[in-house]
Amino acid sequence: MIVKYFIDSAYASTNLHHEKDxxxxxxxxxxxxxxxxxxxxxxxxxxxxxxxxxxxxxxxxGDEIITKGGLIGKVDRTHKNSDYLVVMLNDSNKILLHRNFITSILPKGTIDSI
Incomplete structure (x- = not known):
């Protein structure tokens, strides 16, 4: 009986008239x-x-930032016509960084609390 059901349904599916979509x-x-x-x-x-x-x-x-590389620093200088800025990592190290490498701006005082 189950086999007959599957055979009938298989036969019925092959005999469908196909309408064009x-x-x-x-x-x-x-x-x-x-x-x-x-x-x-x-x-x-x-x-x-x-x-x-x-x-x-x-x-x-003066903004405290974090970079894509994980560096945390304070912005020392920005240049109006340039995409680069100077970031102070600590009292003796400053780096020149492109703005696109900044992930986010941290709340004030974050560097002091670390």
């Missing part, structure tokens, strides 16, 4: 996929890049 269904599916792709990948990436640019523009002298 509308060409618009493929276009609609591709448009829907593009919208989902945009909302899940491109939009959050653009938002993150905008926030990072805003962070980079807000850096001033």
């Amino acid at each position: 509308s060409p618009y269904s493929l276009v609609a599916m591709l448009v829907l996929f593009a919208i989902i792709f945009y909302l899940s990948i491109f939009r959050p990436q653009q938002k993150k890049a905008k926030e990072h640019k805003k962070l980079m523009d807000s850096i001033t002298s």
